[in-house]
C-alpha cells in the first residue's frame with residue numbers, strides 16, 4: 275500500500291538477529307488472508323521466536339490522543355469473527371493445533387517490559403495499554419460504526435495486524451504489539467474533521483523515531499530462549 279516500502283530487512287539489532295518487514299499485505303488490497311500472513315510462517319521456519327507488530331490506528335478512547343502509542347493488550351478480530359480467518363481450511367499440524375487459544379496472545383511480560391522502557395525513555399506519558407480492533411477497510415468508519423466499536427470496548431481501530439497475530443499465536447510465537455494513534459475516529463455527527471491516509475502517514479513520520487527507539491530498546495532488553503530471532 276502507498277507509504278509502505280515493501281522490503282524485508284535482515285540484520286543484527288542490539289545483539290539480536292532480526293528480520294524486519296517494511297510494509298505488510300492487507301486484506302483490503304485483495305490479498306487472501308493466507309498471503310497476508312505468509313511472512314509469519316516464513317519467520318517461524320527461519321527460527322523467529324518473537325513477533326513485534328506495529329500499526330497505525332484511529333482512537334476511539336477519550337484518553338488516547340493523536341501521537342499517543344498504545345500497547346496492544348488484546349484484539350477484536352472482526353473479520354475473524356465472521357469467518358475471515360487465515361487458519362480456515364485444513365489445519366497445518368506442523369505449525370499448531372486446530373483450535374488455538376487466543377487468550378493472552380499479547381505477551382504480558384513484554385507488555386510490562388515495554389512500559390518500563392517507556393518510563394526510561396521518558397515517553398510513558400504518551401503510552402497506555404488498550405484493545406485494538408481490526409476491521410476490513412478500506413473505508414474509514416462511519417459515525418455509527420465508530421459508536422458501535424466504542425461501545426464494545428475498542429480503544430483503537432485499524433485494518434491489519436489481527437490475522438498476523440492469530441497465525442503467530444497458532445505456531446507458538448510470542449507477540450508484542452504497538453498501535454500509533456494517527457487520528458481520532460469521529461463519534462459525533464457534529465464533528466467536521468475527517469480522517470485521510472495522508473494524515474495517517476504524516477503522524478507516522480512524526481513519531482517514527484520514538485517508535486523506533488521503543489522497539490529497539492525493547493528488543494535489546496527482551497529475554498530470548500535458544501535462538502536470538504525477532505521479527506518486527
Ligand SMILES: O=P(O)(O)O[C@H]1O[C@H](CO)[C@@H](O)[C@H]1O
Nearest residue numbers: 328329330432433434471474
Ligand atoms: O495497519 P497499518 O497498515 O499500519 O495502517 C493503517 O493505516 C492505513 C489507513 O490509513 C491502513 O492500512 C490501516 O490498517
